[in-house]
Amino acid sequence: MSGLLRWPGRYTDRHGAQDIVFESDGRELIRTTIRGVRFEGGTMDTLGALDGEPPEQMFTFRDGDLWSCLLEWGLTMPVEVEGQGERIATVHCALRLWYPVETEDLTVTLRLDGREYRATHPDFEDALHEIGAALPRHARLKACISCAWSDYSPAGHSMMTGLACFRDAKDVYRRCDGKRGPHGIFTIWPLHTEFVQETWLCEQFEHRTSDRGYRGPFPFRGWD
Known part of the structure; x- marks a missing residue:
């Protein structure tokens, strides 16, 4: 480690x-x-x-x-x-x-x-x-919780570290439009890179926008 x-x-x-x-x-x-x-x-x-x-x-x-x-x-x-x-x-x-x-x-x-x-x-x-x-x-x-490439499973997650990172599948994650269907989070879930803590941060961080992924926007104001 x-x-x-x-x-x-x-x-x-x-x-x-x-x-x-x-x-x-x-x-x-x-x-x-x-x-x-x-x-x-x-x-x-x-x-x-x-x-x-x-x-x-x-x-x-x-x-x-x-x-x-x-x-x-x-x-x-x-x-x-x-x-x-x-x-x-x-x-x-x-x-x-x-x-x-x-x-x-x-x-x-x-x-x-x-x-x-x-x-x-x-x-x-x-x-x-x-x-x-x-x-x-x-x-x-500026952390994984507010990153454009992170999402939770609709099935639920733990108190921490249950945030899936899709930084190696960005093109697929950009098309995520809900739970199910060809672009749903359940369909693309196996493509996630790893699980991360909400407070972690890597060099591929991008701020989350209002229309990204299954879980939607992180609640910042003024820069949508």
Whole structure:
């Protein structure tokens, strides 16, 4: 694994809190070490212990995944500001995994130019949609969630990393016009390049327009 992203974070449960670091490839792999135990998963809510579950008194698990805790991590995200170029926003993420009530609350807070934009939803898609819509008219996020070549499956997706990238099938994806049919998302789905995290970014990024793909526009304003 190369080109790892490193996100400073914090783990909190009934035993206390610990500063940690998450490592990710920006696609489908996240890993960290908590109290000397290595965890790995495809999303933040599917982190499992690599060497088997440690003693129950150290952690709480649900179906083998870390649970009953608060996971926090920080990252940066480019924001393109009309007439001013690219700015770097800081993003704080807080995921609450509660037990025995099986609920997940993800709070994403983006800070830009002294202002905060905050949203709480079950997943990154809805949280970043709300934040994107709340930004000033001249500003828009620059990440996979707002890219012209990304889309979700109509069958649903996970809390994060369920965003399919079609950068190697651009001509086909340009003709996507709904769920089914010869140009529907179900038909072209096998042609996707890979799955990526909503906050990832590659050199083939292009801003999403209002008529692109199955899922439609990302909610920016003024530059349709």
